[in-house]
Amino acid sequence: xxxxxxxxxxxxxxxxxxxxxxxxxxxxxxxxxxxxxxxxxxxxxxxxxxxxxxxxxxxxxxxxxxxxxxxxxxxxxxxxxxxxxxxxxxxxxxxxxxxxxxxxxxxxxxxxxxxxxxxxxxxxxxxxxxxxxxxxxxxxxxxxxxxxxxxxxxxxxxxxxxxxxxxxxxxxxxxxxxxxxxxxxxxxxxxxxxxxxxxxxxxxxxxxxxxxxxxxxxxxxxxxxxxxxxxxxxxxxxxxxxxxxxxxxxxxxxxxxxxx
Ligand code: IPD
Ligand code: CA
Ligand code: CA
Numbered sequence: 148x149x150x151x152x153x154x155x156x157x158x159x160x161x162x163x164x165x166x167x168x169x170x171x172x173x174x175x176x177x178x179x180x181x182x183x184x185x186x187x188x189x190x191x192x193x194x195x196x197x198x199x200x201x202x203x204x205x206x207x208x209x210x211x212x213x214x215x216x217x218x219x220x221x222x223x224x225x226x227x228x229x230x231x232x233x234x235x236x237x238x239x240x241x242x243x244x245x246x247x248x249x250x251x252x253x254x255x256x257x258x259x260x261x262x263x264x265x266x267x268x269x270x271x272x273x274x275x276x277x278x279x280x281x282x283x284x285x286x287x288x289x290x291x292x293x294x295x296x297x298x299x300x301x302x303x304x305x306x307x308x309x310x311x312x313x314x315x316x317x318x319x320x321x322x323x324x325x326x327x328x329x330x331x332x333x334x335x336x337x338x339x340x341x342x343x344x345x346x347x348x349x350x351x352x353x354x355x356x357x358x359x360x361x362x363x364x365x366x367x368x369x370x371x372x373x374x375x376x377x378x379x380x381x382x383x384x385x386x387x388x389x390x391x392x393x394x395x396x397x398x399x400x401x402x403x404x405x406x407x
Contacts, residue, residue, distance in 0.1 A: 148201070148222070149271055152246045152258040155196045159189040159244045160262030163229060173236050180302040181232050186210055189244060190228035197224050209354045223249045225357035225380070230259075231330030240264075245332040247357025247380075254380065257358025259332045268336045268358075270365035278340055285368040285389035286341035291399070294344035294392050297326045297334045301350025301383075314347060317399045335359025338387050339366035345388035345396050347373060353380045359387070369393045373400050 166185035173183045190210045197206060201222070205215040208226040224246065229235055231242030240263035248256040259268045268283070270276035276283050288294050296318050300311060318325045326343070328334055331351055337343035339362045357380055360370055371377060372384040375397045388396055 148248055149256050149258070149269065151196065151200050152224075152248060152256065153260075153267065153269060155193045156244045156246050156258045156260035156267065158196070159193050159228060160260045162189050162192055163235070163242070163244070164262050167235070167238070171236075177302055178305075179233070181236055182210060183229070183232060183236055185235065186229040186232055190226060193226050193228060193244070193246065207353060209352065221250050225249055225254075225353050227332060227352075227354035230332040230355060231328075234329045239329070241328050241333055242330050243332045243336070245354065245358045247354075247359075247361065249357055249380065252380070254357050254361040257361040259336050259358050259362065261333060261336070266336075268339065268362050270339075270362040272361055272365065274365070276339055276362045276365035278336075283340045283366050285338060285363070285366050286344050287391065288344045288389060289391040291321050291392050291395040292323065294322045295324050295326070295342075296322050296345040296347070296396070297328060297337060297343045298346065299327055299329065299331055299334060299348045299351075301348070303350060307350075311349065313403050314400060317403065318347075318396075321395075321399055331355040332359055335363055335387060338368055338389065339363045341389070345386070345392055347386045347396065347400070349373060349384050351383050351385055356380055356385055363387045371397075373397075375401075 171184040205223040207213045227245040235242045243261045246258045247254050256271045334346045338346050369390040370387040
């Protein structure tokens with residue numbers, strides 16, 4: 148299964164790069180939420196490949212939704228055919244294909260492919276996480292003051308700005324820097340590979356996080372909801388870190404609750 152996920156992510160990445168070179172149609176799903184021809188072509192390719200090899204597995208894909216019935220083995224493939232569509236449609240090279248494999252509600256394997264850097268992140272539960280075949284580990288930064296953190300804004304940012312901004316204010320105050328890259332799957336790979344130390348976001352979807360969840364945990368990091376309770380891929384609330392600064396980030400987030 149992981150080999151097929153890797154093949155699908157690489158081939159879908161090539162489709163994205165092909166459209167990026169040739170040009171593509173863009174449509175609005177919402178006021179600031181876009182979908183391009185490339186999202187759809189990438190998803191079609193991935194779902195066809197999975198369907199032809201594992202016809203009994205369920206699929207949950209961002210653009211096409213859920214399909215199939217839970218087979219005896221209960222596997223669900225969770226697909227974001229293009230994470231970072233806004234970046235992609237502007238030609239900003241920060242986007243990825245994300246494929247997670249879930250069983251009984253827990254991500255068991257994941258692959259994230261960044262075609263702009265030819266970087267393939269992969270993990271299988273219990274077998275570690277890799278970048279282009281080499282083992283990766285989260286950073287050793289153990290104090291928030293020395294941490295580089297990252298976050299994102301969901302598409303309802305205009306409606307819920309007041310809810311999202313206080314965390315930014317606090318993390319800008321307490322860290323070495325805070326970034327917004329515009330692709331949750333890349334954010335999670337940055338934490339898994341030690342390029343960043345923590346990532347928080349509210350309003351994510353299962354296809355944004357399914358693969359990154361297992362990649363971070365297998366790289367030695369920690370993943371919870373923003374209130375510290377166990378992460379659930381369908382909950383929208385995500386805090387993932389190198390582990391060492393997890394409680395410090397939770398404390399900052401908890402202090403905001405007292406503010407309200
Ligand atoms: C979005 C990106 C973005 C995050 C949004 C996601 P999309 O995914 O990951 O960084 O802040 O919440 O919806 O729409 O580009 O696949
Ligand atoms: Ca996404
Ligand atoms: Ca997407």
